[in-house]
Amino acid sequence: MTSSDPHRDNRAGVRRTVWRSVAALAGMFAFAFALVPLYDVFCQVTGLNGKVNNSAQAVMHDGVDESRLVTVQFITRSGSGLPWQLEVETRQMRVHPGQPTEVSFTFDNQGDEESWGRAVPSVSPSQASQHLRKISCFCFDEQRLEAGERRDIPLVFQLSRDLPPDVKTVTLVYTLYPVEARNAPQQASAVTLEGEQS
Amino acid sequence: MAMNPGSKPVLQHSTATAGGMAEAHPAPPSGLLRWLLTTNHKEIGSLYLIFSLVMFFIGGIFAMVVRAELFQPGLQLVQPEFFNQMTTMHGLIMVFAAVMPAFTGLANWMIPLQIGAPDMALPRLNNFSFWLLPVAFTLLLSTLFMPGGGPNFGWTFYAPLSTTYGPPSTTFFILSLHIAGISSILGAINIIATILNMRAPGMRMMDMPLFVWTWLITSFLLIAVMPVLAGVITMMLMDINFGTSFFDAAGGGDPVLFQHLFWFFGHPEVYIMILPAFGIVSAIIPTFARKRLFGYASMVYATAAIAILSFLVWAHHMFVVGLPLVAELFFMYCTMLIAVPTGVKVFNWITTLFRGSISFEPPMLFALAFVVLFTIGGFSGLMLAIAPADFQYHDTYFVVAHFHYVLVPGAVFAIMAGVYYWLPKWTGHYPNERLAQWHFWLSVVGVNLTFFPMHFAGLAGMPRRIPDYALQFADFNLVSSLGAFLFGASQLLFVAVVVLCVRGGRRAPAQAWDYAEDLEWSVPSPAPLHTFDTPPTFERPAH
Numbered sequence: 001m002t003s004s005d006p007h008r009d010n011r012a013g014v015r016r017t018v019w020r021s022v023a024a025l026a027g028m029f030a031f032a033f034a035l036v037p038l039y040d041v042f043c044q045v046t047g048l049n050g051k052v053n054n055s056a057q058a059v060m061h062d063g064v065d066e067s068r069l070v071t072v073q074f075i076t077r078s079g080s081g082l083p084w085q086l087e088v089e090t091r092q093m094r095v096h097p098g099q100p101t102e103v104s105f106t107f108d109n110q111g112d113e114e115s116w117g118r119a120v121p122s123v124s125p126s127q128a129s130q131h132l133r134k135i136s137c138f139c140f141d142e143q144r145l146e147a148g149e150r151r152d153i154p155l156v157f158q159l160s161r162d163l164p165p166d167v168k169t170v171t172l173v174y175t176l177y178p179v180e181a182r183n184a185p186q187q188a189s190a191v192t193l194e195g196e197q198s
Numbered sequence: 199m200a201m202n203p204g205s206k207p208v209l210q211h212s213t214a215t216a217g218g219m220a221e222a223h224p225a226p227p228s229g230l231l232r233w234l235l236t237t238n239h240k241e242i243g244s245l246y247l248i249f250s251l252v253m254f255f256i257g258g259i260f261a262m263v264v265r266a267e268l269f270q271p272g273l274q275l276v277q278p279e280f281f282n283q284m285t286t287m288h289g290l291i292m293v294f295a296a297v298m299p300a301f302t303g304l305a306n307w308m309i310p311l312q313i314g315a316p317d318m319a320l321p322r323l324n325n326f327s328f329w330l331l332p333v334a335f336t337l338l339l340s341t342l343f344m345p346g347g348g349p350n351f352g353w354t355f356y357a358p359l360s361t362t363y364g365p366p367s368t369t370f371f372i373l374s375l376h377i378a379g380i381s382s383i384l385g386a387i388n389i390i391a392t393i394l395n396m397r398a399p400g401m402r403m404m405d406m407p408l409f410v411w412t413w414l415i416t417s418f419l420l421i422a423v424m425p426v427l428a429g430v431i432t433m434m435l436m437d438i439n440f441g442t443s444f445f446d447a448a449g450g451g452d453p454v455l456f457q458h459l460f461w462f463f464g465h466p467e468v469y470i471m472i473l474p475a476f477g478i479v480s481a482i483i484p485t486f487a488r489k490r491l492f493g494y495a496s497m498v499y500a501t502a503a504i505a506i507l508s509f510l511v512w513a514h515h516m517f518v519v520g521l522p523l524v525a526e527l528f529f530m531y532c533t534m535l536i537a538v539p540t541g542v543k544v545f546n547w548i549t550t551l552f553r554g555s556i557s558f559e560p561p562m563l564f565a566l567a568f569v570v571l572f573t574i575g576g577f578s579g580l581m582l583a584i585a586p587a588d589f590q591y592h593d594t595y596f597v598v599a600h601f602h603y604v605l606v607p608g609a610v611f612a613i614m615a616g617v618y619y620w621l622p623k624w625t626g627h628y629p630n631e632r633l634a635q636w637h638f639w640l641s642v643v644g645v646n647l648t649f650f651p652m653h654f655a656g657l658a659g660m661p662r663r664i665p666d667y668a669l670q671f672a673d674f675n676l677v678s679s680l681g682a683f684l685f686g687a688s689q690l691l692f693v694a695v696v697v698l699c700v701r702g703g704r705r706a707p708a709q710a711w712d713y714a715e716d717l718e719w720s721v722p723s724p725a726p727l728h729t730f731d732t733p734p735t736f737e738r739p740a741h
C-alpha cells in the first residue's frame with residue numbers, strides 16, 4: 001500500500017478510496033429507503049407489527065375447534081381531528097377457533113359536515129395477527145358519512161384453527177383517521193405559540 | 199482550543215526527523231480570511247476543537263437550565279414546552295456539535311502527525327466539512343427563536359411526535375441535521391483516504407497507533423450509518439411536507455419503522471462517539487505507565503468486533519415496542535456479546551498498568567477516570583441489555599445515568615485527556631499542573647454527584663424527560679443538580695488552562711512525555727505549520 005513516495009504518488013489511491021466511499025454512501029442511502037418495503041414484507045410474512053391483511057379473506061371450512069375458547073376484545077379509538085365516534089356492540093366475546101363470527105360496529109359522524117374517514121386495524125399480540133382472518137371488514141375501504149349520520153357496518157372474522165395454543169386473548173384495535181384532512185396544518189403546533197421562551 | 203503555531207507566522211519546515219529540504223509553502227492570507235480559507239490540517243483541527251468547545255458550553259447551558267428546573271419538585275423556572283426544547287437541544291448539540299466534532303478535530307490534528315503524512319488527503323474538502331458545521335448549528339440554534347419553538351421531541355426525534363405533532367421549525371431541524379451529517383461523512387471519507395494512502399513508508403496497518411486505528415473503524419461506521427440517518431430524516435421531511443406516510447399509521451405507515459431505522463443509525467452512532475476515545479486512552483495509559491500497551495493486536499480486533507456487532511443490536515432500545523420473544527432474545531444476547539470485546543479492552547488497559555511505573559499527570563488522571571467510570575457505564579448498559587429487566591428501566595433515569603456515564607466521564611473525559619496529552623505538542627507549553635489537577639478533581643466529583651444518584655432515581659421509577667417529579671425523588675435530584683452546577687462551573691477551569699497554555703507556560707520539548715513513542719513526538723513542539731514534507735522513515739520500535 002505504501003509506494004516509495006506515498007505523499008505525491010498516491011493521488012490515484014486517494015481517488016480510488018473516495019469513489020469507493022461514495023459508492024458505499026449511495027448504497028447505504030438506498031438501503032435505508034429499501035428497508036421500508038422490506039420491513040413491510042417482513043412484517044406481512046411474520047405478522048410482527050400486528051398489521052393484518054388489507055383485503056377480504058375467504059372463510060376456511062375446516063371445522064370448529066370446540067375444545068378451546070379464545071377471548072376476542074375490541075377497542076375503538078377516534079381522534080386525529082375527525083369528529084367521528086366508532087362504537088362496537090360488544091367489547092369482548094369468547095369464540096371457538098374456526099367459528100366465523102359477526103360483530104356490528106357503529107360509525108357516528110358528530111360533526112356538522114360530511115367527511116371521509118378510515119378505521120385502521122391493529123392486532124395484538126402480534127403473533128395472532130396472521131390467524132385473525134377477516135372475511136368482511138369496513139377497514140378495507142374509506143367511509144363517507146353525512147353530517148350527523150349513523151351507520152352500522154358488520155365485521156365478519158374467523159380465528160384460524162392453527163392459532164398458537166398459548167394465545168388466550170386477541171385484541172383488535174381500530175383507530176379512526178381522517179382521509180383528506182390528513183395533511184392539513186396540525187393543531188398541536190399552534191398550542192405552543194404562547195408559553196415558549198418564558 | 200489548540201492555538202495554531204502560526205500565531206507566530208514564521209514559515210518553519212519540519213526539521214530533524216522530517217529531514218531534508220522541502221519546497222516552500224505560500225504565505226497564508228492574513229486575518230479572518232486565513233481561517234476561512236485554510237486547508238492546513240492543524241488549523242482545521244484547531245477550528246474543530248474551538249467550535250466543539252463553544253458548543254460544549256452552549257449544550258452545557260441547556261443542561262444547567264434542565265438541572266435548575268429539576269432542582270426541586272414542581273415547576274419553578276421554565277414551562278414544560280421550553281423544558282422539552284432544552285432537553286432535546288442539549289442532546290442534539292452535545293452529540294452532533296460537541297463530541298463528534300471534538301473527535302474530528304483531534305483526528306485532523308493528530309492522524310497526519312501519527313502516520314507521518316504532510317496533511318490530510320483532501321485538504322480543501324477538509325475546509326468545507328468544517329465550515330458546514332457552524333452553518334448547521336447556527337440554523338439548529340435559531341429554531342429556538344422561531345414561532346412554536348425549537349425541537350421538543352427528544353434527541354431521538356421519534357415519529358409521529360416529530361412529524362405529526364412536531365413544531366413548525368422541524369423542517370429547519372431536518373435541514374441542519376442533513377448539513378451536519380454531510381460534514382461528518384466528508385470528514386470520514388477524508389480520514390479513510392488519509393490513513394489508507396498516506397502512511398509513512400514502512401508503516402504497515404498493524405504499526406499504526408490505536409488512535410488512528412479506532413478512527414479508521416469509526417469512519418467506516420460513519421459511512422455506513424450517516425446515510426441511514428439522512429434517509430430517516432428525509433422520510434420525515436416527506437411525511438411533514440409532501441403528504442407521504444412512511445411513519446403515519448393513518449396512511450398505512452408504521453411509527454415503529456421509524457424506531458428501527460433510527461436505532462439502526464443510533465446504536466453505531468454511540469460507538470462513533472466512543473471508539474476514538476478508546477484510541478486516546480490506549481495512547482495515554484502506556485505513556486504514563488511507562489510500559490508498552492498490552493495486547494495491541496487484540497485491541498485492534500476488539501475494536502473491529504465492537505463495530506461489527508454494533509449493527510446487530512439496535513432493537514435493544516425497543517424492547518417494549520412489542521417485539522416477539524425471538525427478537526427480544528436475539529437482541530439481548532447480541533448486546534451482551536459486546537461486553538466481550540469491550541472487556542478485552544479494559545483488561546488490556548489494566549494489564550498495561552500492572553507493575554507499571556505510573557505517574558499521575560493530568561492526561562493520565564483523565565484516562566484512569568475514563569477506565570473506571572466508563573466501565574460503570576458499561577455495566578449499567580449490561581443491566582439494560584437484559585430484556586425483562588429493561589421493561590422496568592426503560593425510559594427512566596437509569597437510562598439517563600447509563601448513557602451519561604459512557605458519554606461524559608467516557609467520551610468527554612477521553613477528549614479532555616487527549617487535549618491535556620497533546621497540548622504541549624500544539625502550543626509548545628505544558629498545561630498548568632495545579633489548575634489542571636483542580637479541574638480534574640472537581641470534574642470527577644461533579645460528574646459522579648450528578649449522574650450516580652440518577653441510577654437510584656431511575657430504579658425507583660422516575661421517568662426521564664419530565665420537568666416535574668414526585669416528592670420521593672427530591673433528594674436525588676437535589677444532589678444531581680448541585681453536582682451538575684459544580685461540573686459545569688469547573689469546566690471554566692478547563693478553558694482557563696487551555697488559554698494559559700496557549701499564552702505561555704513551562705516549555706515542552708519535542709518529546710513532551712518521557713515514554714511517548716508515536717511519530718507526533720518526533721516533530722518539534724509546538725508543531726510547525728508544515729510537518730513531514732519529506733516523509734519520515736518509520737522504524738518499528740524494538741522491544
Ligand SMILES: [Cu+2]
Pocket residue numbers: 464465468511512514515
Ligand atoms: Cu444501543
